[in-house]
Every structure is written in structure tokens, then in C-alpha cells.
Amino acid sequence: xxxxxxxxxxxxxxxxxxxxxxxxxxxxxxxxxxxxxxxxxxxxxxxxxxxxxxxxxxxxxxxxxxxxxxxxxxxxxxxxxxxxxxxxxxxxxxxxxxxxxxxxxxxxxxxxxxxxxxxxxxxxxxxxxxxxxxxxxxxxxxxxxxxxxxxxxxxxxxxx
Amino acid sequence: xxxxxxxxxxxxxxxxxxxxxxxxxxxxxxxxxxxxxxxxxxxxxxxxxxxxxxxxxxxxxxxxxxxxxxxxxxxxxxxxxxxxxxxxxxxxxxxxxxxxxxxxxxxxxxxxxxxxxxxxxxxxxxxxxxxxxxxxxxxxxxxxxxxxxxxxxxxxxxxxxxxxxxxxxxxxxxxxxxxxxxxxxxxxxxxxxxxxxxxxxxxxxxxxxxxxxxxxxxxxxxxxxxxxxxxxxxxxxxxxxxxxxxxxxxxxxxxxxxxxxxxxxxxxxxxxxxxxxxxxxxxxxxxxxxxxxxxxxxxxxxxxxxxxxxxxxxxxxxxxxxxxxxxxxxxxxx
Numbered sequence: 001x002x003x004x005x006x007x008x009x010x011x012x013x014x015x016x017x018x019x020x021x022x023x024x025x026x027x028x029x030x031x032x033x034x035x036x037x038x039x040x041x042x043x044x045x046x047x048x049x050x051x052x053x054x055x056x057x058x059x060x061x062x063x064x065x066x067x068x069x070x071x072x073x074x075x076x077x078x079x080x081x082x083x084x085x086x087x088x089x090x091x092x093x094x095x096x097x098x099x100x101x102x103x104x105x106x107x108x109x110x111x112x113x114x115x116x117x118x119x120x121x122x123x124x125x126x127x128x129x130x131x132x133x134x135x136x137x138x139x140x141x142x143x144x145x146x147x148x149x150x151x152x153x154x155x156x157x158x159x160x
Numbered sequence: 161x162x163x164x165x166x167x168x169x170x171x172x173x174x175x176x177x178x179x180x181x182x183x184x185x186x187x188x189x190x191x192x193x194x195x196x197x198x199x200x201x202x203x204x205x206x207x208x209x210x211x212x213x214x215x216x217x218x219x220x221x222x223x224x225x226x227x228x229x230x231x232x233x234x235x236x237x238x239x240x241x242x243x244x245x246x247x248x249x250x251x252x253x254x255x256x257x258x259x260x261x262x263x264x265x266x267x268x269x270x271x272x273x274x275x276x277x278x279x280x281x282x283x284x285x286x287x288x289x290x291x292x293x294x295x296x297x298x299x300x301x302x303x304x305x306x307x308x309x310x311x312x313x314x315x316x317x318x319x320x321x322x323x324x325x326x327x328x329x330x331x332x333x334x335x336x337x338x339x340x341x342x343x344x345x346x347x348x349x350x351x352x353x354x355x356x357x358x359x360x361x362x363x364x365x366x367x368x369x370x371x372x373x374x375x376x377x378x379x380x381x382x383x384x385x386x387x388x389x390x391x392x393x394x395x396x397x398x399x400x401x402x403x404x405x406x407x408x409x410x411x412x413x414x415x416x417x418x419x420x421x422x423x424x425x426x427x428x429x430x431x432x433x434x435x436x437x438x439x440x441x442x443x444x445x446x447x448x449x450x451x452x453x454x455x456x457x458x459x460x461x462x463x464x465x466x467x468x469x470x471x472x473x474x475x476x477x478x479x480x481x482x483x484x485x486x487x488x489x490x491x492x493x494x
Contacts, residue, residue, distance in 0.1 A: 036204065040211030044227035045354045061200065061209060062228075076200070120222025121361075 023095040026144040030088050034141035035059065035079070037134045038091060041110070041126050047118055055094050055105070057087045095142050107142060110135065198274065198305055198319045214274050214307075214315045216342040217361055220282035224344040225274075229357035233347070240265050241360050242273065242325070242345045251369035252332040252339070259291055261301065262318070262345075263325045270350050274317040275343035275362075277330055284314035285339045291327035304328035317343075337368040 038057045043049040048056055049063030058065045064073040065083050073080065094106035101107060109116045110126035119125055127135040203209020217224040233241060243263040252258065264271050279285040290303035302323045304316040318326040333339065341364040349356040452458065 036211065039205040040213060044223075046227050046230045049228070059205070061205060118227075121217050121224065122219060122222040124222055 020096055023092050023142070024146040025092060025095070025141055026147050027084075027088055028147055029141050029144045030091065031079075031084055033137050034091065035084065035087060037137045038087065041134055043087075054090070056090050058083045059087065101142060104142070107135075107139060110138075198272070198307065198315070198317055201274070201315075202307060202309060212309060212311070214276070214309070214313065216274050216276050216315070216344050217363065218276055218278050218282055218313075218340065218342040219280070220278070220311065220313060224361050225272075225346045225359045226344075226361070229346050229348070229354040229359045231349075231356050231358045233358045233360050236347075236358060236360075240267065240347070240358075242271065242347070244343065244362060247341060247364055248332070248366055249364065251367050253369055254332060254334045257329050257331045259327065259329050261291075261325060261327045262343075263301075264323070265347070266324075268347050270321050270348035271345060272317070272319045272348070273326070273343060273345040274315055275341065276313055276315050277366075278313070278340050278342065279336060280338060280340075283312040284308070285336060286333045287331040288314050288316050289329050289331075290316075291329045293327075300324040302326045332368070339366045340364070341366060 035057075038048075039059045039062055042055075043057035043059060043062040045063050047053075049058060050056065059079045060076055064075065064077070065080070065086065067073050067080065091106060095101070095104045097104040108114055111130060112125040112128050114125065116125050130136075130139070198214075201210035201214050202212055205211045213221055213223070215221060215224045215227065242265065244260065245263065246258050246260040248256075248258050262273055262275075277284065277286050277288065288304075288306055290306060292303060293301060300323050302318055302320055302325070304326045305318055306314065306316045306328070308314050316328050320326075341362070343360075343362040345360040345362070347358040347360060348354075349358075
């Protein structure tokens, strides 16, 4: 029995059909529309502005990544390329889904009624429903097409 | 045909490894500092600002400063907390002006406070204005800073660290019986990051003098403390004057009734409904009513011996549906 199970696991593990590809929505749209929303609603120090969470967002007015090992950013300095790139990578990793894009953690967890560790003092989640303005901005970005090869964001820093 | 995607073990392993590498690379390489000016909370994050979020914990934005500043005030001594004076906790008079003073603890250096008065929908209620310093009070008390937001909130507070507190006036509304006061105060440790900063959250429900809602005594009791749970502020308790709690009983009662009616035993469902209603309203039965309710003719089943034959027939006729302990296949055979 154990051998059969091990064999089945090996077959599943070697199945080339099961490789998950990371979504690659627009970096430019992320910088302009999704990133401010994530900063506003998610990147608090006790929430997703910490390395203790898989999903992390860093930026102005919230938790900052260090400019260098010995140099801190001021709270209101503009977002650095590193912060934007890091936040983008983490956010798009949260867009991986099993069946439909709505299943992705980024689009599922902040909605009222879903399992989200944090709720406000009135028991509410981040967004009351999918019609919320902030949620719509995230959804729009999640559905956006990748940037073209010659766009500034695609060739390097998103903050250009 | 839609292919169901699965996460292969090697993909998960790769992701986990990548996550650990990145986490290790960023661990300890970030810093956080609070806004130094209340006005910054209102700016768009790209400017950058707080995106219009003032974390007072009101119904409009229920999150408080605790989303960043994580230390608890539970273990703090009263002398280490901000004292708020002048709130009309015993009920406000319509149109009257109250002077609200935030007294900072003497040993604190860095304090930021935001507060607001709101109605049940979260919009500003009454009129808040900065109060001038007056002779005979602490000289270092500052007038409050006040911001009117686009979504009809009026936020007042102070981010000036070199003061003993601040003062504002609140003119109570003339035509409203209810207002809520919310405040969130960060008592920072001066380290520059939110790690050790305490957050004091204050929530008071204020009732107009003479209004029906002032029947509530519990809300008044709540007003004297730093309430953390809004559910504890049910100001209708006094009006019902009994132990009925609609919020607590309604969902479970409805679910039970739905289940009973699903049994297709209408008579039992009606009996159970009556029993349930009696239980829910039990707190309203006066002592002198109990004798009448205990009389034999008030029993749901009446005389059990007289009903035994009828019940026997019911068991055999409808026994197949189950749930009542009778035997038989429901064919009607007696």
C-alpha cells in the first residue's frame, strides 16, 4: 500500500501539467493604482508590513525597507525601486489561483465573510464586498495584461 | 475543457525555498515610523499619505492605531494614560457647548491623538472647534487641530509633542438623541518605530438628556471605561427591561425553527415554536404570573393519558419519517 501511494505521489509530482505559472499583471498599473491601495489598506506594521507574513507591502508612510544596510529611508520619502519591486512580486504571488482568479488569496481574503485574521473593532473585514473601491482597483490590476517589453517598468525599476 | 490546476510538490518546495531566502534577506532590513503630522493621514498614499484613514475606531473606519502600534495599554497605570475631561457622560443637553480636554501623562514625551464625534452612520455630529488657552489652566495645553474630511467626518487631535495636552469644544446637536465619541491615542516610546508604542482606545456613547435612549443604564456604565468591544454598548437594554436579547436569540432561534418545520411535523413545529418563544421571553414573566402559567391546562400536551391513543396512531401512520421514537413503517398498520 505504501509503495502504491509513493508511486502515485511520484507520478503526480512529475506531471508536467501541474506546474503553476506566476501571473504577470502590469507593473505600471501596480505602481499607479494597486500599490497605493495596498499601502493604504494592508501594509500596517502589525498586518502586512512585516516579514512575518508571506504577503508583504512596504512603502511611504508605512513600513520602509532600508535604503542600505546603514541608511534608513525617511517615512515620507518616495517609494524606492526596491520597495516597488518587492511589493509587486509579493502581490502577484498572492494572485496564484486554483480554479478561478477570484480564488487567489489577494482577491479572496480581504472580502467580508472570508477567513482573514484581522477584522476591525466592529468585526468587519477590509472590504465589505467586491464593489468596494479599493477592491475594484486590486481586481483591475489583477486582470491587467503584462507590460510590453519596451515599457520602463518591464526593463527595470517600476519607479521610473 | 477546463483543466484543474494543482500545486506540484516541487513547485511548492521551490516557492517555499524562495520565500525563505527572500524573507531572510529582508529580515531586519526595514524600519517604520509614524506620521509626524495629522494632516498627512488625509493625503493620498502616492503623495504619500494615509489615504484618508484616521484610525479612531469609529463606524466609518473601525481600525485603530493598533494596526501599527502594537503594545497594549492593559498593563499601564492610569497615570501613564491620557485623561479625557469634559465629555457629557451623564447625557448632553441639546445645543450646549462642552469643553473637552486631553491631559497627557507627565512622563510621556511623544503622543499623537485623533478623535471624533459621530452619529450612528459615522458622520460628524455637533460642532467641534479648537479651544483657546485660558488663564488658570495648564499653560502648555494647546488648541486642537481640526480636519473636515471629504466623507463628512470631523477629526480633531494633536500631533504636537511639546505640550501637556490639547483642548477643543464640542457643541452638542439640537435635534439628535445619540452621539458617539471615539479616540485613539498613541503613547510612543520615542524609539522611532511602532514596536513599543502604546495605543489607548476610547469609546463612549453619549445620549441626549431626556431622550428615550437614556433609559439605558448600561450605556452609561460603559461610558466610564475604555470600551474595546462595540457589542457591549447595546443601549437598548434598559428599554426592553427584561433579559430578552434579540441579537443573541434571533439567529439561533430562526435556525431552530427552520429545522423544525423541515420535519414536516407541523403540529410539533408549532408546539416547539411556542416553547421557544416562551423560553426567549422567559425573562419577562413576572413572579405573580408564574402560578397561572404552571396550571395543568397551560401545558402544551394537556393530559398525556388522553392523547396516548392519538399519538399511538400517529406513530404508526407516520413512523417512517422518524424522529419521534414510534415504530412502524408509516403504512398505517396498527
